[in-house]
Amino acid sequence: MSSTAARAADQGTGEGRERHRVWSVAEHLDDILGHIHPLDPIELQLLDAQGCVLVEDVTVPAALPPFDNSAMDGYAVRTADVGAATGEHPAVLTVVGDIAAGSGELPAVGPGEAARIMTGAPLPPGGQAVVPVEWTDGGLDNGPVSGMPARSSDPHGGSGLVRVFRPVRDGQHVRTRGSDAGAGELALSAGTVLGAAQIGLLAAIGRSTVRVRPRPRVVVLSTGSELVQPGEETGPGRIYDSNSYQLTAAAQEAGAIAYRVGSVADDAETLRATVEDQLSRADIVVTSGGVSVGAYDVVKEAMHEVEFRTLAMQPGKPQGFGRVGSDRTPLLALPGNPVSSYVSFELFVRPVIRTMLGAGLVHRTTVRAVCPDGIASSPEGRRQFLRGWYESAAPGEPGTVAPVGGAGSHLIKALARANALIVIPEDVAEVAPGAEVDVVLLA
DSSP states (O other): OOHHHHHHHHHTSHHHHHHHSEEOHHHHHHHHHTTOOOOOOEEEEGGGGTTOEEOSOEEOSSOBSSSOEESSSEEEEOHHHHTTOOSSSOEEEEEEEEEOTTOOSOOOOOTTEEEEEOTTOBOOTTOOEEEEGGGBOTTSSSSOOSSOOOTTTOTTTTSEEEEEOSOOOTTTTEEOTTSSBOTTOEEEOTTOBOOHHHHHHHHHTTOSEEEEEOOOEEEEEEEOTTEEOTTSOOOTTOEEOOHHHHHHHHHHHHTOEEEEEEEEOSOHHHHHHHHHHHGGGOSEEEEESOOSSSTTOHHHHHOTTSEEEEESEESOOEEEEEEETTTTEEEEEEOSSHHHHHHHIIIIIHHHHHHHHTOSOOSOOEEEEEETTOBSOOOTTSEEEEEEEEEOOSTTSOEEEEEOSOSOTTOHHHHHTOSEEEEEOTTOSOBOTTEEEEEEEOO
16 A cells, blocks of 8 residues: 555544644643653752752741841940930940850840940840940940941950940840741741742751752753754854754743753654663653654654644644653654744643642743734634733733734744733634733743
C-alpha cells in the first residue's frame, strides 16, 4: 500500500481520527497537566531553597527578638533622669560603661547614670529607654553631636559625663522582647514561596534547613541546522538561535532551574542522543522547532514517544507532548517561530513548571480590558493570542489594551515590547472598537 493510501486508510480508523483531529488549547493543556504532579519534598539548606515552595508550617521557636535591645546608637537611661532635659538645661549623667551588640555582662544603670549603648545591644538592668546619641553631647561637653567616634580612637568614650538635651519616654527606642514574633507564633505557612525576606526570617529564628518542593529542572534546546549561536558569524541562510535563550529565561522566571543546551542540527540520531544525554538532569525537556509537517521536522522523526498535535490556536498550531526515558520525563515540543514558541511556553510549559513546583498560582492572571481600536480580523476556528500593551485603570474599572506589532509569528521585536497577550476566541472574527477582551498579563 502506498503511503498516500495508508494515510487515507488510517484516517478512516479511530486512531487516525484521533491523530488528525484538531485539539483546543484547553484540551491540550488539560491532557498535559493530567500527567504532571508536584515534585516530592526535600530538605534543603536555606540558600538552596530560594524560589522553592514551603511544604510545612514553620513556627517561631523562641521570642524574636529574644531580649530587649536598643534600636539606636545612644545612651540607656532612666526616664526620670532626663524628663526635664532641654537644650539650655541638659541632664548631666555619669556614664557607667559601654554596651556593644553581643555583650554578655551588662552594667546596671542607677539614678543619675547612663550606659553608652549600640544598636542591637541588650538593654541593661535599670535602663528604661535609649537616648539617641544625636540628642547628646557624646561626652564631649560641646553641644549636640552627630555620632560616636570609633572605639579604637576613643577607648574611654564609655566613661565620664554625658549631657542629654531631650527627654525620652519609657520604652522609647527600645525593641522589646517578642515585639517581632512570640514563641509558638506562625512564622511562615505551607505554600509560601521562599524569597529573600522569607529566607531572612527563617535564619532569624534559627532554621538552617527547610522542607520544600524543589525547583523543577528544565532542559531547553532548539533544533535547526540554520541556527548559529549569538556571538558567532552568520552566513547565507543562517540565523541566530534566540529560542533557547528566550525559553531558558522564561523557565527561570517561572521558578525553574533551567539548563540551556543550545541548538541541535536537523539530524534525528543526534537529537535523540542529545535528549537522552540530558535526561539525567531534567524534570522537564522543552524543544523548539521540528514539529510541523516539513521534511526536516526532526523532533517528529526522532521522538516517537511524543504525540504531535494540531491545535486550534494562532500562533502555535503544531504542538507535541510525551514522556521519555525510563523516568517518563515530560517532553514538550514547541514550534520554532520565536513568537509561537514563547506563546506556547506561556500557555503550556509555564503551568507544568508551576505545578511541579507546587505553587498556588499555576496560570498567569487573566483580566478583562477595553480594546479602544478594536481588532480588524481573527482567523475563524482558532484562538488567537496577540501581543499587546495593557494599562490598568482605577479599581473596579477595566484597563485598556492595544495590539503591539503585527500577527506574524516571527516578529520578535514586537514581543519584546508587549506586556500582555490579547485573547480572541475561536468564534470571534473581529473585535469592534471599544469592546472588551480577555488579556493574559505577562508580568
